[in-house]
Amino acid sequence: MYYLALLAAEEGGPGSIPGTDAYTASMQRHQEFWTKAQEAVAGGGLYPTSDAATIRHDGGNTLVTDGPFAEVTEAVGGYYVFDAADLDAALSLVRQVPEVSTGHVELWPMVFWNSAEEPTDTWWAALLREPRGSASEPGSAEWEARVAEHQRFGEIAGDRVKGSGALFQPASATTVRLRDGEMLLTDGPFTEDNEIANGIYVLSAPDREAAVALASKIPLGPKGCVELRQIVAD
Numbered sequence: 001m002y003y004l005a006l007l008a009a010e011e012g013g014p015g016s017i018p019g020t021d022a023y024t025a026s027m028q029r030h031q032e033f034w035t036k037a038q039e040a041v042a043g044g045g046l047y048p049t050s051d052a053a054t055i056r057h058d059g060g061n062t063l064v065t066d067g068p069f070a071e072v073t074e075a076v077g078g079y080y081v082f083d084a085a086d087l088d089a090a091l092s093l094v095r096q097v098p099e100v101s102t103g104h105v106e107l108w109p110m111v112f113w114n115s116a117e118e119p120t121d122t123w124w125a126a127l128l129r130e131p132r133g134s135a136s137e138p139g140s141a142e143w144e145a146r147v148a149e150h151q152r153f154g155e156i157a158g159d160r161v162k163g164s165g166a167l168f169q170p171a172s173a174t175t176v177r178l179r180d181g182e183m184l185l186t187d188g189p190f191t192e193d194n195e196i197a198n199g200i201y202v203l204s205a206p207d208r209e210a211a212v213a214l215a216s217k218i219p220l221g222p223k224g225c226v227e228l229r230q231i232v233a234d
Contacts, residue, residue, distance in 0.1 A: 044078060
């Protein structure tokens with residue numbers, strides 16, 4: 001089964017800023033983890049939330065704002081997709097993620113994941129978010145209607161979609177913290193977020209303007225949004 005691990009920590013320190021020695025050292029540790037963790041099938045670091053764009057649809061209009069979807073104390077700074085046998089196996093991988101003790105990890109079982117390539121500096125992570133309680137049950141009529149909308153987006157985007165995945169409902173998520181070697185688990189996604197993840201795309205675009213234009217075509221629920229972040233290339 002596939003699991004999406006969203007790695008969150010406090011932003012602002014040198015370890016969170018691409019180009020600094022601390023960030024380079026962190027990326028090296030993640031590369032070593034990637035090399036030995038055969039169950040890690042996708043992943044990447046993300047540029048800071050100050051460079052993010054949040055996209056919403058309102059009455060037929062597309063609204064784009066600079067910055068993340070919300071102000072939080074710990075922001076997502078990277079992600080992994082694991083192909084793990086079960087939740088226990090996925091949690092074992094989370095325990096090994098570098099810097100896991102400095103923040104928290106949202107671990108989400110995925111309905112599916114499609115990806116085939118390694119990230120480049122023209123790749124963008126589009127994290128789909130929606131209000132709590134808005135997620136539809138996989139297999140329901142509402143779910144199938146949304147799937148059809150995303151299939152149409154896939155036809156429009158073509159090979160510019162480098163990865164895509166849908167998440168199970170919030171009750172299936174686990175928030176993980178590692179403190180003094182002890183793993184602390186909480187059912188559900190991080191409680192500070194009012195809008196929770198429900199899917200992810202990895203998109204290819206030459207620049208931010210083109211990435212926003214493409215991500216603006218992603219179908220959303222009435223109150224959903226896309227948080228668009230550039231992926232840091234190795």
